[in-house]
Amino acid sequence: MTVALAISGLQKTYANGFRALKGIDLEVRQGDFFALLGPNGAGKSTVIRILCSLTAKTAGSVRIFGADIDRNFPLAKSFIGVAPQEFNASLFETPMQVVLNQAGYYGIRRPVAAARAEEDFARLGLWDKRNEQCRTLSGGMKRRLMIARALVHRPRILILDEPTAGLDVELRRLMWRFMTDINRRGTTLILTTHYLEEAESLCRSIAIIHRGELVVNTATRELLGRVDLETLVLELAAPLDQLPPSRFRLRRVDATTLEVDVRRETLLNAVFAELEQSAIRVIGMRNKTSRLESLFMGLVQGNEDSTRAAAAALSAAAGD
């Protein structure tokens, strides 16, 4: 399988001494739907900004479809499209002007760009607004315009920085369908998001960055396989005053809601059989948190714990 993006030993230290990236190694395969996750300030945006030349790296190498950004940046740039989280087009231009200009910067002639813009505007529900000034667009429309702009040169890798943040459910679903569709057509997608269920359901590979270091980089399925304990929320048909004796870890949230912790190997039938014996009828069930969210919190928390432990050890050593 062709490697779309190969990052090796990527480091970034800002002028004030802050080390945003401490040596990232990462590979994204062609055609992958890849999630780049991490808490705020983890270094995700720094990686993206280095890929599209908005930030200069301190050390390491980046190859995009084999093109090294130090040796052949114009070619490497032509492979990438970026839809940033924040709107960064002129507010006084129309969506059509924004997209046509972007195409021009990539050397695409206007008739070709106009045909592509029409196609993408129609798919993204922006057609009616194509000739309105950008300042009149809603937040969701601006977000979709960023995607249309990123796509106009038909990049082989599309980077979407939190494309669904702040969108309503309907728009979010439209974006999911759109992303899945362009990925099926062969575009490699790299997605950053804070909605972990989004990454869990859409992405085939996941990397997690924390404090400038890569803590996870694996297939989504493999990652979710590591989740051992899940909490299920059970909605009851009738109010329950007191918890029945149980071999499972049951908790009463309120009169008609229970929570139960189940291990991966536990048969849910056994849980329900026991509830049945106690004449408790369940009319609904859901996961308390997404599996990925549990894992993500564990990894980030674990990383912080180990950092704190290391700091404590250093302090102790200094005290000695």
Added chain:
Amino acid sequence: MRVQLIALATIVRKEVTRFFRIWTQALVPAVITTTLYFVIFGNLIGRRIGEMEGFAYIDFIVPGLILMSVITASYTNVSSSFFSAKFQDFIEEILVSPTTNMVIIVGYVTGGVARGLCVGVLVTLVSLLFTELRVHNFMVLASTVFLTAVLFSLAGMINGIYARTFDDIALAPTFILTPLTYLGGVFYSIRLLPDFWQGVSLANPILYMINAFRHGFLGVSDISLWSSYALIFGAIVFLAWFCLHLLNRGHGIRT
């Protein structure tokens, strides 16, 4: 090469569209200001002044006033446009693309030159309401106005690169450009000044441009034509190199 040419055409189209979209701010004020100069200094006061270097006073100041409006328009067009692109982050549209830094500079400078020349043509047309223009050497006139517009577009771009606030955009025109222009021989020949101030005036680069431009119209100049061309060319080469150096370093646009 084809990619870069299309990118260049895109930047130029965007810049020209921008200043025509805001024509009431970009083109009209210069015309009104210079009209007032023609009325007050040319007609009302000029009649009492009499001749300057053998020409009616209004004929003497017309070239300087035209070039002054070209200088201001070229400079402010690029400084404000480039800074706005930085301020609203849409400079990133170009930075993420394969467009080279040289093409970015040429594109923005062409936009500045286009606005400068538009303003220059409008002011020239207005001047025809007040006097009959004569042209001594069209090539000198055209080359001087073009090169001056290029020079001040480059200077405006450097201002735009360094600027962090809108105040920074206004500082250079207010405290450097306007005084140098007014003291650059728009309204008088430096031969009227005492020797010491004549020497000081020679350190003002705008003096060379205004005199070369006046030579194109009237055939008279306080400065040798070749000194003027040498200074303008030298300044363009230096500013272009400096501008490219700043963009290559990512000054103000990359972290």
